[in-house]
Amino acid sequence: xDQIAYRQFLELDKSHWWMRGRRSVYLGLLRHFLKDAPPRxxxxxxxxxxxxxxxxxxxxxxxxRVFPADIDDESLGHIAARGFPGGVVAxxxxxxxxxxSFDLICLFDALEHTEDDLAVVAEIHRVLAPGGxxxxxxxxxxxxxxxxxxxxxxxxxxxxxxxxxxxDRAGLTVVRNTHSNVFLFPLILPAVLAIKLLEKLLQxxxxxxxxxxxxxxxxxxxxxxxxxxxxxxxxxxxFGIPAGHSICALAKKPG
Numbered sequence: 001x002d003q004i005a006y007r008q009f010l011e012l013d014k015s016h017w018w019m020r021g022r023r024s025v026y027l028g029l030l031r032h033f034l035k036d037a038p039p040r041x042x043x044x045x046x047x048x049x050x051x052x053x054x055x056x057x058x059x060x061x062x063x064x065r066v067f068p069a070d071i072d073d074e075s076l077g078h079i080a081a082r083g084f085p086g087g088v089v090a091x092x093x094x095x096x097x098x099x100x101s102f103d104l105i106c107l108f109d110a111l112e113h114t115e116d117d118l119a120v121v122a123e124i125h126r127v128l129a130p131g132g133x134x135x136x137x138x139x140x141x142x143x144x145x146x147x148x149x150x151x152x153x154x155x156x157x158x159x160x161x162x163x164x165x166x167x168d169r170a171g172l173t174v175v176r177n178t179h180s181n182v183f184l185f186p187l188i189l190p191a192v193l194a195i196k197l198l199e200k201l202l203q204x205x206x207x208x209x210x211x212x213x214x215x216x217x218x219x220x221x222x223x224x225x226x227x228x229x230x231x232x233x234x235x236x237x238x239f240g241i242p243a244g245h246s247i248c249a250l251a252k253k254p255g
Contacts, residue, residue: 010078013051017222018181021229025180026108026137026248027055028233033175033250034133039103040064045092045124046071046110050079056106067102069095092120100129107136109246112154121170131255134172136163137248140179144192144245147199160240163249172251178236179244183228188245 013019038061044052047068056066068079068087076087090096092107092114105124114120124134138158139149145157160177167174181188217225235241236248 009049009051013049015219015222017217017225017229019051020222020226021181022108022137022246023052023055024226024230025233025236026135027052027059028230029176029236029248029250030056030059030104030106030135032237034059034104037131038064039133041102041104041129042066043097043102043105043127044068045090045095045105045107046113047079047087048075048108048110050075050082050084052106052108053079053082053084056104060104064103093123095123095127097127099126100132101127103129103132105132105134107134109137109139111136112138112149112156112158113152115155117156118166118169121166121172125170125172125253128253130253132253133175134167134251134253135248136251137180137246138163140245140247144189146192146196158247160247160249163247167249167251172253175250175252176236176240177249178240178247179242180232180236180246180248181229182232182235182241182244184225185243185245 038059040061041064042056042060044050044056044066047053047070050068053066053068060066066084068076068084069090070076070079070087071089071091073089076089079087088096092110093116105128111117111120121134128134139154140158142157145154149157160179163177164174232241232244
């Protein structure tokens with residue numbers, strides 16, 4: 001990840017509506033589906049600056065542990081400063097863990113950074129215990145690939161059926177596969193397409209200092225947008241929502 005993106009994520013992790021909305025929905029889904037069997041050993045793979053670690057720590061079973069891992073050594077320094085030392089530098093397709101080590105593995109907006117996503121999901125299957133779960137969130141729709149994706153080094157964006165196919169080929173069973181950031185998508189879609197068109201017409205290189213997170217919002221707007229994002233949770237607990245700016249999916253390794 002670019003240093004620009006790291007700086008933005010660190011500055012906005014607690015306050016930005018998108019980051020708060022992701023935590024509300026993704027952790028809410030995990031609590032809903034895993035409430036009867038909370039995981040003891042949890043791996044946050046591609047942990048970034050550690051925005052989900054506190055929530056995963058609350059989700060785990062009593063006496064359990066959350067393990068952070070990232071391909072970038074600088075990321076682990078930020079994570080240690082948040083109270084989660086002992087992170088491991090690891091590539092998703094070659095994890096330094098024994099077979100069947102974890103009850104839950106999460107990739108929050110991480111899989112899109114990898115070159116071979118099937119190899120990553122297959123390696124996760126190896127280190128996932130029987131009956132364990134994999135949670136993935138990714139950006140949706142390749143036609144929305146824009147400057148923000150380039151700055152944070154995304155390789156691709158996704159459709160739900162690609163995740164279904166990855167899980168099936170890796171031997172995992174889908175529990176829930178749903179779009180997220182649903183209610184704001186009708187506003188986000190035309191905005192991203194307009195920016196892409198403007199960049200093309202002006203034949204101007206995208207500004208690496210600007211991403212989706214640099215758009216200024218007052219505090220009340222962050223609160224409002226977070227509330228709109230989080231409002232989808234009761235729906236996504238019940239069924240897969242067919243459209244949205246992102247996708248999140250939970251799969252299970254057969255026991």
